[in-house]
Amino acid sequence: MTPTARILMCPPDHFGIHYEINPWMRRERPADAEAAAEQWSALCAALRAAGAELALLDPVPGLPDLVFTANAALVFRERAFVSRFRHAERRGEESVDAEWFASNGFEVERLPDTLFFEGAGDALFCGDTLYAGYRIRSDIQAHQWIARRIDRRVIPLELVDPYYYHLDTCFCPLTSSAALYFPPAFDAYARTALVEQIPTLIEVEPDEARRFACNAVVVGRTVVTNTGCPRLHARLRAEGFEAVETPLDEFVKSGGSAKCLTLRLDGEESTRT
Amino acid sequence: MVAPFVSEVEVAGHIIDGLILPKILDCITAAGGSFQIKRISVGQERKDPSYALLAVTAPSQDQLEAILADIRDHGAAPIVEHDCRLETADRDGAFPEGFYATTNQRTEVRRRGEWVEVRDQEMDCGIAVDPATGAARCVAMSDVGRGQAIVVGYHGVRAHPQTRDSERNDAFEFMNSAVSTEKPKGVAIRQVADEMRRSRDLGQRILVVAGPAVIHTGSGGHFCELIRAGYVQTLFAGNALATHDIEQALFGTSLGVRLDRGDIVEAGHEHHLRTINRIRRVGGIRRAVATGLLRQGIMYECVRRNVDFLLAGSIRDDGPLPEVMTDVIEAQSAMRQKLANVGFCLMVATTLHSIAVGNLLPAWVRVVCVDINPSTVIKLNDRGSFQTLGIVTDVEPFLRALVDELVKGPGAAAPHGVRV
Numbered sequence: 001m002t003p004t005a006r007i008l009m010c011p012p013d014h015f016g017i018h019y020e021i022n023p024w025m026r027r028e029r030p031a032d033a034e035a036a037a038e039q040w041s042a043l044c045a046a047l048r049a050a051g052a053e054l055a056l057l058d059p060v061p062g063l064p065d066l067v068f069t070a071n072a073a074l075v076f077r078e079r080a081f082v083s084r085f086r087h088a089e090r091r092g093e094e095s096v097d098a099e100w101f102a103s104n105g106f107e108v109e110r111l112p113d114t115l116f117f118e119g120a121g122d123a124l125f126c127g128d129t130l131y132a133g134y135r136i137r138s139d140i141q142a143h144q145w146i147a148r149r150i151d152r153r154v155i156p157l158e159l160v161d162p163y164y165y166h167l168d169t170c171f172c173p174l175t176s177s178a179a180l181y182f183p184p185a186f187d188a189y190a191r192t193a194l195v196e197q198i199p200t201l202i203e204v205e206p207d208e209a210r211r212f213a214c215n216a217v218v219v220g221r222t223v224v225t226n227t228g229c230p231r232l233h234a235r236l237r238a239e240g241f242e243a244v245e246t247p248l249d250e251f252v253k254s255g256g257s258a259k260c261l262t263l264r265l266d267g268e269e270s271t272r273t
Numbered sequence: 274m275v276a277p278f279v280s281e282v283e284v285a286g287h288i289i290d291g292l293i294l295p296k297i298l299d300c301i302t303a304a305g306g307s308f309q310i311k312r313i314s315v316g317q318e319r320k321d322p323s324y325a326l327l328a329v330t331a332p333s334q335d336q337l338e339a340i341l342a343d344i345r346d347h348g349a350a351p352i353v354e355h356d357c358r359l360e361t362a363d364r365d366g367a368f369p370e371g372f373y374a375t376t377n378q379r380t381e382v383r384r385r386g387e388w389v390e391v392r393d394q395e396m397d398c399g400i401a402v403d404p405a406t407g408a409a410r411c412v413a414m415s416d417v418g419r420g421q422a423i424v425v426g427y428h429g430v431r432a433h434p435q436t437r438d439s440e441r442n443d444a445f446e447f448m449n450s451a452v453s454t455e456k457p458k459g460v461a462i463r464q465v466a467d468e469m470r471r472s473r474d475l476g477q478r479i480l481v482v483a484g485p486a487v488i489h490t491g492s493g494g495h496f497c498e499l500i501r502a503g504y505v506q507t508l509f510a511g512n513a514l515a516t517h518d519i520e521q522a523l524f525g526t527s528l529g530v531r532l533d534r535g536d537i538v539e540a541g542h543e544h545h546l547r548t549i550n551r552i553r554r555v556g557g558i559r560r561a562v563a564t565g566l567l568r569q570g571i572m573y574e575c576v577r578r579n580v581d582f583l584l585a586g587s588i589r590d591d592g593p594l595p596e597v598m599t600d601v602i603e604a605q606s607a608m609r610q611k612l613a614n615v616g617f618c619l620m621v622a623t624t625l626h627s628i629a630v631g632n633l634l635p636a637w638v639r640v641v642c643v644d645i646n647p648s649t650v651i652k653l654n655d656r657g658s659f660q661t662l663g664i665v666t667d668v669e670p671f672l673r674a675l676v677d678e679l680v681k682g683p684g685a686a687a688p689h690g691v692r693v
Contacts, residue, residue: 128320140293140348144286144322153320155291156348189292197290 005219007047008263010057012036012067017254021087023162024255036250040067043224043258046246050222055265057100063092068256069263070168071121072097076150077267080106083119086137109149117142120263121166125271126173126198130154133167155197157190168259170209172216173270174223174241178202180216180232182209208232212248212257218269226257277330277433278337281311282349285324289315294325297344306331306340312427326352328431357382357429359402359422366415372399373424375411376432377636382409383429394635395609400424415602461664462671465641466678468617469504477616478506482630484623485513486668488527493518493571495672500574502680507611508575508582509630512593515558515572515584520548522570549592557595583607585626609633622668624649643671
């Protein structure tokens with residue numbers, strides 16, 4: 001029996017393309033609010049169907065990206081390492097996130113002011129190791145700081161493609177020993193480190209990576225992604241996973257997809273053995 | 274030589290598993306810098322972080338800053354600099370515990386926020402600082418005096434790895450791969466000759482460290498030509514070289530072997546003892562030259578041409594000759610005094626003296642080590658400096674070709690190298 005997964009989400013009431021802080025965002029290509037709401041609800045339904053229990057963060061006007069709860073914090077057991085965003089446009093989210101974690105029983109940890117860190121968007125556990133993306137959004141020093149606080153191995157991975165600006169857009173742990181990844185998003189050292197450390201690495205092809213195939217939510221043996229990733233889904237089924245697709249194109253306009261819209265609160269599947 | 278631009282950085286975390294350390298090192302070299310790993314500790318368990326302290330060197334301040342900015346993104350942060358820590362020597366002849374042990378590389382110590390160059394650079398010594406003047410110099414263990422201020426620990430000390438001189442395309446640049454008997458020696462010898470000419474033109478001293486094989490192989494004459502042509506200012510050797518040289522001058526033999534014919538002379542094995550005895554009877558080599566007893570050979574030329582020679586003894590010496598220093602500490606100290614302004618050092622056919630002198634020389638003095646035995650050359654090369662060029666060959670053809678280059682003019686040596 002899969003233990004119940006607890007996932008934090010934020011309704012897209014104020015979601016929109018109000019600024020451009022990644023190559024996906026174009027203000028002249030706005031999100032359709034109604035379609036976004038429908039897609040978000042469908043994602044919620046797919047996650048509930050997979051056995052997840054959802055917690056909701058209240059949306060706030062003027063914070064269109066609050067919907068991407070993956071960037072709220074890195075959750076490690078009862079501690080929440082709240083993000084410090086690189087772009088001023090998102091810094092308003094930090095206090096909202098901190099308040100939610102504090103009032104929901106988490107111990108809130110704040111990074112030094114000099115370091116940027118964008119939560120689970122750039123920090124994903126696979127087994128007992130935290131894999132951490134750096135250089136585009138998060139600083140490697142932030143990962144080193146967190147490593148000391150949680151006493152775990154933290155392997156920094158340099159991201160080199162601005163389209164894959166967060167680690168969760170190009171890497172997704174499935175279990176403690178298997179993960180999806182899109183190799184061109186990493187520098188050569190990071191690719192080598194991943195190959196050396198993770199026994200089963202499933203490569204995602206460029207066209208499916210652009211459909212955010214790696215931005216997947218794993219609940220038990222169910223993997224939920226955006227539509228348009230048929231080859232990955234076939235591979236996942238061959239590996240014994242249930243692959244579920246749900247359209248998330250309105251969020252892709254903003255540079256996010258399934259995983260970006262969620263934050264696992266009780267530890268990812270990949271941390272369990 | 275222009276001091277390179279150096280900054281120390283540290284990086285911590287899971288830098289080995291994550292390949293962050295190799296990436297940082299690659300970034301440094303790709304940007305034209307170099308590095309020295311000054312300290313490294315590797316985490317024992319998976320979750321334990323590792324740590325590395327690096328000295329980053331670049332040819333200019335701008336390049337250094339560009340490198341530091343680049344590697345900062347990968348987590349390498351400049352360390353906070355401290356003054357060096359001094360402790361007073363509590364006895365003669367020994368350092369305080371934890372003393373900084375020197376290398377042969379150019380070294381600086383930080384005092385009151387200023388970096389001061391350490392003088393008399395030598396490996397395996399300590400650093401004494403004069404509190405009145407702030408001057409720092411290397412001091413050997415046996416020379417430590419009670420009350421001297423000695424640098425302890427690693428803070429506030431930086432050693433500059435020897436940098437390649439990119440403007441000079443020379444033998445030291447392209448010949449510095451592993452010692453091999455397969456290298457084209459003609460080219461190397463020509464470059465050695467160029468180096469010696471250059472040192473002489475710059476007014477630097479040329480030091481030759483030579484073993485008795487110079488005499489046994491019949492190369493004494495070539496050596497004398499080098500001295501007469503002004504290419505030797507200082508000679509370090511032992512009792513044996515001087516004895517066999519003088520034996521040859523007096524008897525025409527070396528260890529009883531007639532050098533012109535290669536046969537053994539009746540009772541020739543006694544020649545070296547009779548040689549030593551004669552020199553001791555007249556009171557030394559200089560006296561032997563002054564009285565006309567000694568009229569040729571290396572030692573004769575040294576005395577005539579004012580070559581500053583130092584003979585250091587060993588436990589198996591016969592005699593020894595009166596000039597031989599038998600107290601090794603005294604000899605070491607005297608050798609040290611004679612190293613000032615040495616710009617080039619040629620070591621031929623001697624293992625122990627070569628290593629001893631190699632240990633005394635700073636890394637920036639160019640050294641050529643010539644020996645028929647590769648292991649001697651390798652030992653010298655293991656000083657860790659690419660300023661040491663090893664040539665594996667018999668001494669006689671080497672010196673003959675070198676004399677041809679230096680005395681008879683460039684290109685006079687056989688074009689395809691010497692026959693070995």
